[in-house]
Amino acid sequence: RAGGAWTIRQSELTSARLAEELTKAMTDPDQLADAAAAARAAGKPDAVARLADLVEAVAARR
Secondary structure (H helix, E strand, O other): OOOOOOOOOHHHOOHHHHHHHHHHHHOOHHHHHHHHHHHHHHOOOOHHHHHHHHHHHHHHOO
């Protein structure tokens, strides 16, 4: 787990639960900053371009 996101099981997802989780995230700047840093560290800035290149390469082989 990289720590850059939170998940809620679909069976537990209600508007009240979502509001609760968003409120927690928005009222804890340190937790939000940690999550942002983890998301940045796990991310690949050129992911869209790499995916497009892969799709084009696969399509060209057909």
